[in-house]
Amino acid sequence: MIIGIPKEIKNNESRVGMTPAGVFELTKYGHNVLIQSTAGDGSGFFDADYLHAGATIVNTIEEVYAASDMIVKVKEPIAREYGLIQKDQVVFTYFHFASSEPLTKAMIESKSVCIAYETVEDDEGTLPLLTPMSEVAGRMAIQQGAKYLEKPVKGRGVLLGGVPGVQPGKVLVLGAGVVGIQAAKMAAGLGAHVTIMDINMKRLRYVNDVMPPHVVTEFSNEYNIRKHIKTHDLIIGGVLLKGAKAPNLITREMLKEMRPGTVIVDVAVDQGGCVETTKPTTHEDPVYIIDDVVHYSVANMPGAVPYTSTVALTNVTLPYVVKLANQGWEKATVNDATLHKGLNIVKGEVVYKEIIEAFGWESAEV
Structure with missing residues (x-):
């Protein structure tokens, strides 16, 4: 099979779909890997590294898409890429379809096979290809939140860890999944007081068992x-609701109840955000202010630490890429129930019901 690795062209996205180590593994099975020149530069992997691993370097993104049976990338295709995707081509990446109807319609029209990292789900209900980026984003959320609490960037002027004689800052974490646990861990490490909320008591009991005493749990409801x-x-x-749009837990009118300079970091932005006022931002222009509340909602947070993110992502995606390359997508998704759940759109038909529900469609074809 010919596997293509294009350069990511989303704003300030420096990750790449595969490390040289991943390329080397694929070439061992006799597959050809095409990688666009300089695609890995932002992550610290250079053309020479990929050549040494057995890849073929091509100059343009058009060449990658035109010659490949399967595309492996990081972020969802953007408008410039829609016309490059071919009928029957497998595209393996993060899609987050529920947050973008134009993307969904474009992939339906392409008649390609779209396998989404974020809906690959194992028997235990975990999302193995989303987990490492959620870990990165959860940890980064505290770094960024601490930064934007500073007064020069319109925050409250609070040091999360406090100092002797001054109480530490307070962090509220909505969701006790991977993002929430990692955020709570980082905030607790800085010395902040942390409240983590969820509707899953099993998760809250876990948090209560593993976190220090200054991380407290509370059941999530609107009153609390x-x-x-x-x-x-x-x-x-x-x-996170798997493959579906995130619920709005904080509404526009609730912002008026917050103190001026409060900071919201909405890691759920890829799935539409869990705050009504969330809109996707970029690393170039990451924040905006509504009702004196600072919103940080960068849609590709892990892209700011591309070396760590690319290695972590390839660690988990590579076994599935190998299966798809060795067996073809049809056989691979039949043989592996975990991978089968990654199928979102197949040759013009939406096969993941949460996408249909997200847009209120009546059928799988639009």
Whole structure:
């Protein structure tokens, strides 16, 4: 099979779909890997590294798409790429279809096979290809939140860890999944007081068992959320509904109950965000302010640490890429139930019901 690795062209996206180590593994099975020149530069992997691993370097993104049976990348295709995707071509990447109807319609029209990292799901209900980026984003959420709490960037002027004689900052984490756990861990490490909320008592019991005493748990409901947003300095949105649009746990009118300079970091932005006022931003222009509340909602947070993110992503995607290359997508998804759940759109038909529900469509074809 010919596997193509294009250069990511989303704003400030420096990750790449595969490391040289991944390329080397694929070439061992006799597959050809085409990688666009300089695709790995932002992650610290250069053309010479890929050549040494057995890849073929091509100059343009058009060449990659035109010659490849399967495309392996990081972020969803953007408008410039829609016309490059071919009928029957396998595209393996993060899609987050539920947050973008134009993308969904474009992939339906392409008649390609879209396998989404974020819906590959194992028997235990975990998402193995989303987990490492959620870990990165959860940890980064606290770094960024701490930065934007500073007064020069319109935050409250609070140091999360406090100092002797001054109480530490308060962090509210919505969701006790991978993002929430990692965010709570980082915030607790800085010395902040952390409240983590979820509707899953099993997750809250786990948090209570593994976190230090200054991380407290509370059941998530509107009453409790309204209570805490009045007193917490940094709010992390880490809610995930698999393949579906995130619920709005914080509405526009609730912003008025927050103190000026409160910071919201909505990690759920890829799935539409769990705050009503969330809109996707970029690393180039990451924040905006509504009702004196600072919103940080960069849609590709891990792209700011591309070396770490690319290695972590290839670690988990490569076994599935190998299966798809060795067996073809049809046989691979039949033989592997985990991979089968990654199928979102197949040759013009939406096969993941949460996408249909997200847009209120009546059928799988539009």
